Amino acid sequence: MTKIVVVTSGKGGVGKTTTSAALATGLALRxxxxxxxxxxxxxxxxxxxxxxxxxxxxxxVNVINGDANIRQALIKDKRVxxxxxxxxxxxxxxxxxxxxxxxKVLNALRDDMAMDFIICDSPAGIEKxxxxxxxxxxxxxxxxxxxxxxxxxSDRMLGILASKTRIAEQGGGDIxxxxxxxxxxxxxxxxxxxxxxxxxxxxxxxxxxxxxxxxQAVLNASNAGSPVILDTDSDAGQAYLDAVARFLGEDLPxxxxxxxxxxxxxxxxxGQ
Amino acid sequence: MSIFSYLLxxxxxxxxxxxxxxxxxxxxxxxxxxxxxxxxxLQEELLAVVRKYVPVSPESVNVQVDRDSxxxxxxxxxxxxxxxxT
Numbered sequence: 406m407t408k409i410v411v412v413t414s415g416k417g418g419v420g421k422t423t424t425s426a427a428l429a430t431g432l433a434l435r436x437x438x439x440x441x442x443x444x445x446x447x448x449x450x451x452x453x454x455x456x457x458x459x460x461x462x463x464x465x466v467n468v469i470n471g472d473a474n475i476r477q478a479l480i481k482d483k484r485v486x487x488x489x490x491x492x493x494x495x496x497x498x499x500x501x502x503x504x505x506x507x508x509k510v511l512n513a514l515r516d517d518m519a520m521d522f523i524i525c526d527s528p529a530g531i532e533k534x535x536x537x538x539x540x541x542x543x544x545x546x547x548x549x550x551x552x553x554x555x556x557x558x559s560d561r562m563l564g565i566l567a568s569k570t571r572i573a574e575q576g577g578g579d580i581x582x583x584x585x586x587x588x589x590x591x592x593x594x595x596x597x598x599x600x601x602x603x604x605x606x607x608x609x610x611x612x613x614x615x616x617x618x619x620x621q622a623v624l625n626a627s628n629a630g631s632p633v634i635l636d637t638d639s640d641a642g643q644a645y646l647d648a649v650a651r652f653l654g655e656d657l658p659x660x661x662x663x664x665x666x667x668x669x670x671x672x673x674x675x676g677q
Numbered sequence: 678m679s680i681f682s683y684l685l686x687x688x689x690x691x692x693x694x695x696x697x698x699x700x701x702x703x704x705x706x707x708x709x710x711x712x713x714x715x716x717x718x719l720q721e722e723l724l725a726v727v728r729k730y731v732p733v734s735p736e737s738v739n740v741q742v743d744r745d746s747x748x749x750x751x752x753x754x755x756x757x758x759x760x761x762x763t
Contacts, residue, residue, distance in 0.1 A: 553695050560703045564710045597690035604696045608703055 407515040409523045411542035413566070415558030417529030419550045420587040423623055424645075425526035426454045427634040428546065431649030433488035434634075437521035440479065440514050443493035444538035445528035446501055452492045455482065456630025466494035468513070469506030475513040484635065489518070502537045511541050531565060541571055545582040546614060546652075551589055551600040559584075560609055583614035585648060590619045591664045602662060615648030617641050618661040708741070716740055727755055 412425040422443075429441035442465060443451035452458040457480045463473035468491070475491075482488035491510070494501060514520045527538035539545065545566050549559040567579045586602055593599035602616050617623075622639030626632060634649070636642040640661055647657050709716070720740040727733055737756040742749055 553699055556699050557702060557706070561706065564707070594692065597692045600692050600695055600699075604692065608696070608699050 407520050407523060408544060409511060409525065409542050410544045410546060411525045411527055411539045411566075412546045412548060413527040413535060413539055413562055414529065414548040414555070415531060415535075415562040416550075416555045419548050419555050420585075420617070420623075421529070421548050422450050422454050422526055423627065423633060424546065424548050424585055424587065424617075425451060425524050426632040427642075427645040428649060428652065429490075429522070429524040430482075430485055430488060430632040431634045431645060432522050432524075432652075433482070433485045435649065435653065436487065438487045438489075438519060439522040439524065440489040440491060440518065440520045441524040441526060442491040442510070442538075443526050444502070444534050445493045445526065446534055447493070447495060447497055447499075448528070449493040449495050451526050452480075452490065453630060454627050455480075455490050455632065457482070457490055457492075458630070461492045464492045464494040465510065466496055466498075466501040466506075468510050469501065469503065475510065475517055479518065484631070489520075499533065502533060504537065504540060507537050508541060531561065535562075536565070536569060539566060539570055542566075542580055543572070544580055546585050547582055547609075547611065548585050548587055549605060549609070550587055551594070551602070551605055553600075556600065556605055556608055563609065563611065582611055583652075584609060584611045585614045585617065587617040588619045589616045589661070591662055595664055602659070613659065614651055615644055616659055616662055617644045617648070716742065723753065731757060733757065 410428070412421050412428065414421050425441050429439045432439040441451065441455070443449060444465070445451070446466060449464070452461050460480050463478035465478070467473040468475055468478045479489040479491055482490065511523060514523050525538040525542060528534040547559050547562060549555050563582055566582050567573060570580050572578070572580050584606065586605055589602065590599055594601045602613065606613055618640050620639060620641035622636050622641045623633050626636055633639065633641050634645040637646065644661050647660060650657050720738060723740070724733065724735060724738050727738075733755060739754040741752045743752060
């Protein structure tokens with residue numbers, strides 16, 4: 406059974422592509438056949454984060470238009486088995502993404518390529534690309550920064566997910582949506598300068614998939630074109646590994662919610 | 678959360694300001710969500726009609742659609758000012 410997952414947020418720059426790359430890579434590391442699709446037609450980015458930008462021949466719109474088949478367009482990752490990337494087109498044609506076209510691609514990934522997971526990396530905003538990335542999803546990961554505009558946009562996106570997916574339209578109700586809080590800085594939360602994970606959860610009222618700490622490893626990973634989840638020594642890499650485990654149903658405590666290294670007193674009084 | 682956070686000075690807690698603002702705006706936006714698209718315009722036009730007879734401010738009108746066991750209720754609340762006799 407193929408599961409389609411949309412990684413979305415509403416607001417741009419919060420870590421959707423970083424998360425899509427990490428989630429897809431993490432699932433593939435667990436042995437699941439996983440494809441990650443860049444839905445940001447016009448502004449291709451996932452290929453850079455995945456480090457396969459020079460291997461792009463065909464893209465999502467080529468497959469939709471029948472210029473290439475799914476096998477030709479999928480880029481197989483060189484580091485991780487079972488991991489495939491379908492890049493976005495750089496066309497400026499806004500109508501290139503059609504519902505029938507997207508359905509065809511997803512069906513091909515499910516039937517011809519026998520994928521276990523299809524990760525749809527949504528573009529920012531709530532326009533066609535974002536709606537198409539979400540429409541066929543069975544499940545959503547909403548990426549949010551602990552910052553007012555991001556939280557508000559995530560709430561808006563949760564509302565859209567509740568009504569604008571195929572499952573919702575067919576009367577299946579809301580698809581399961583989980584929150585991934587990224588760029589979290591426990592130090593700033595402690596100083597009262599940043600919304601805490603509890604605050605964001607209280608406002609959005611969705612299950613927490615994970616908290617990714619603000620980390621230098623993320624920029625280093627994107628510089629190198631290697632998903633940060635492969636940097637297993639880094640806090641962000643480990644936080645993503647935990648999130649993947651939770652995504653697969655494991656019950657892990659949340660880490661990286663408190664400030665750095667803790668001494669004895671910190672352990673006694675720091676909680677978590 | 679550490680107990681020390683409660684001992685920190687209360688000034689400059691921008692996070693709590695953010696939380697309050699978000700709770701208000703998110704609640705407002707959720708109440709509008711799922712409602713028919715014509716609602717804001719309906720509210721505006723109704724207001725214009727009422728204004729012909731009574732001075733009311735835009736904030737004193739509240740339009741809400743409730744769904745209750747298969748039936749939809751359009752609720753319109755207009756708060757008139759104190760000195761007005763109804």
